[in-house]
Amino acid sequence: MTNNEVIDSRGAAFGLHLHIVADYAQVSRLAADIVTRIVRETPDAALTLPTGETPRGMYAELVRRIQAGELDFSAVQLFCLDEYFGKGIEDATSLTAWLNDVFLAPANLDRDNVHLMPSQAADPESAASAYERDIEHAGGLKLAVVGLGPNGHVGFNEPGSPRESRTRVIDLTDESRDQNAGYYDGDQAIPDKAMTMGIGTILDADLVVLIVSGSSKAEILKATLEGPITADVPGSFLRTVGERLIAIVDQDAAALLS
Numbered sequence: 001m002t003n004n005e006v007i008d009s010r011g012a013a014f015g016l017h018l019h020i021v022a023d024y025a026q027v028s029r030l031a032a033d034i035v036t037r038i039v040r041e042t043p044d045a046a047l048t049l050p051t052g053e054t055p056r057g058m059y060a061e062l063v064r065r066i067q068a069g070e071l072d073f074s075a076v077q078l079f080c081l082d083e084y085f086g087k088g089i090e091d092a093t094s095l096t097a098w099l100n101d102v103f104l105a106p107a108n109l110d111r112d113n114v115h116l117m118p119s120q121a122a123d124p125e126s127a128a129s130a131y132e133r134d135i136e137h138a139g140g141l142k143l144a145v146v147g148l149g150p151n152g153h154v155g156f157n158e159p160g161s162p163r164e165s166r167t168r169v170i171d172l173t174d175e176s177r178d179q180n181a182g183y184y185d186g187d188q189a190i191p192d193k194a195m196t197m198g199i200g201t202i203l204d205a206d207l208v209v210l211i212v213s214g215s216s217k218a219e220i221l222k223a224t225l226e227g228p229i230t231a232d233v234p235g236s237f238l239r240t241v242g243e244r245l246i247a248i249v250d251q252d253a254a255a256l257l258s
């Protein structure tokens with residue numbers, strides 16, 4: 001654990017919307033329903049959506065709706081949440097290639113509306129600032145959907161990430177690198193750095209949706225929603241936005257919540 005100040009152990013937790021649903025299928029459907037609602041309200045909304053195992057079902061449902069003509073994503077401005085530093089969409093073992101396979105390609109999204117994380121920029125600092133400005137020019141994020149890493153990371157904001165952090169390059173923990181190796185077949189060397197939207201970038205969204213599934217996440221979900229609000233568990237900062245946070249979790253993940 002890093003030595004970070006505890007901000008609050010209870011207060012800001014009140015007011016968030018916590019939806020405990022039966023299973024993974026319902027997490028996926030409810031998350032897809034929220035994305036659908038936001039896009040119907042604001043067809044050119046700027047959004048960020050996560051990668052990882054958890055959102056697979058949500059993407060499958062969104063792709064189904066888009067292909068059936070029930071949902072029009074053609075004007076949505078999609079900002080990538082995170083990427084390994086030095087990798088990009090052309091690398092089979094990148095998060096953006098994963099997103100492409102699972103969502104961008106089957107949903108036939110216009111590449112001009114997909115804002116890639118500038119993870120290969122020669123000057124990552126100024127590229128990160130430009131990325132933040134692009135989000136602003138798109139009207140700010142209407143919605144940020146995030147998953148929860150086993151160590152409490154959101155995006156790739158590893159433990160120690162401050163609440164006000166913005167898009168930047170970050171060192172990945174060995175735990176996160178091991179977790180991410182599981183996304184790919186074979187022995188993948190996961191880079192030791194990533195570029196991620198910051199906690200502050202995510203929390204500026206009009207609506208933040210946290211999706212969590214499975215008993216392996218029960219302990220970290222409890223720390224996230226009921227423990228101290230601290231950079232040791234970056235996901236705990238989500239609670240600071242009160243009712244702008246919707247947590248959608250299944251019963252297995254919620255098992256330890258009081």
Ligand code: GLP
Pocket residue numbers: 050051052053054055081082146147148149150153154155156176179180
């Ligand atoms: C990954 C990603 C996150 C993701 C989280 C949870 O490392 N960087 O964006 O939300 O960890 O992943 P999963 O859904 O596979 O458990």
